Amino acid sequence: MFKKVLTILISSFFIGNVVAWFSGAAPIEFGKIAYSEGEMEQVEFLQQEIGENSTDPDLMLELGQLFSHHNELEKAAHLLEAAYQQRPDDMLIRAAYYSNEGKRAGAMFDPAMGLYKLYRLRHAMDEVDQAGLSADSDFNVRLIRLITFSYVGEVSGHFERVFEDEAWFKNLMDSEPDLLPAAMQQVMYLSLANAYWVKAGEGTEDLAVAMDYYQKAIAMAPCPATMQTSCEQLGQMAVTLGKS
Structure with a gap:
């Protein structure tokens, strides 16, 4: 499954x-x-x-x-x-x-x-x-x-759902930390990093959240080959912010 x-x-x-x-x-x-x-x-x-x-x-x-x-x-x-x-x-x-x-x-x-x-x-x-x-x-x-x-x-038309689902998954992972396989968590973290990057504009607080999710994702495993484009964009953000 x-x-x-x-x-x-x-x-x-x-x-x-x-x-x-x-x-x-x-x-x-x-x-x-x-x-x-x-x-x-x-x-x-x-x-x-x-x-x-x-x-x-x-x-x-x-x-x-x-x-x-x-x-x-x-x-x-x-x-x-x-x-x-x-x-x-x-x-x-x-x-x-x-x-x-x-x-x-x-x-x-x-x-x-x-x-x-x-x-x-x-x-x-x-x-x-x-x-x-x-x-x-x-x-x-x-x-x-x-x-x-x-x-x-x-x-x-539904971008706000990302942050509703983010909160839902945080609660799920707190209550059942072993439920989501690591590969799923990595994809979720990369997606949330992108969402906060899109949301940020000039907002440094949202950029910091994006950076945190990206770092969590790449700490788990190398970026999946099929996700290289997104990882490269987020990695460039890390370089720009001096976090890589």
Whole structure:
């Protein structure tokens, strides 16, 4: 289960900071991310399993999120939409599906000068938020929401949820410190670092919080290869502030 959730979380992380998506109609390019040997084996295994049982939404969810993680957005959409149609009340599937839909919104060309892109993104983000509200005690879904809104920022319409979820996770980790695997904690810390960096503007207090979360993340393990862009941005912030 944790392996599946981590795939979903990392995929949500790569929705990226989309403020620049809506400066016009031009699509943002989500560059393909190379598969490791183990991931390729996982893709092949899941494809074989789906070939034998094409109606299993859990298999479609896992493979769809692997594709989304590697920015194969249309392949991901085909699987995640099928899983969502089968189990629309499954909040994990709902959050995963609409996280990928947010990326597809950014990747599209919009002849309406970005207005339709913004509509599509906001609808997707509303759905991610509703999944979090409907499953407010499920840390898997709430973590997807936190990560997604941390990187989409104010344009999501739900940026304030990041800080609500931050408080919720602090309480969870105080009461059940061993519940979240270290890899999940690292992704959460990187996302919160980005959120406070976005929030800061010229505010040194928020920058200090961002720096603290970044340092916690990199102290746990090297930055994941799939998160290098964000880590490089946060690392540059550390250099600028003289904290590295």
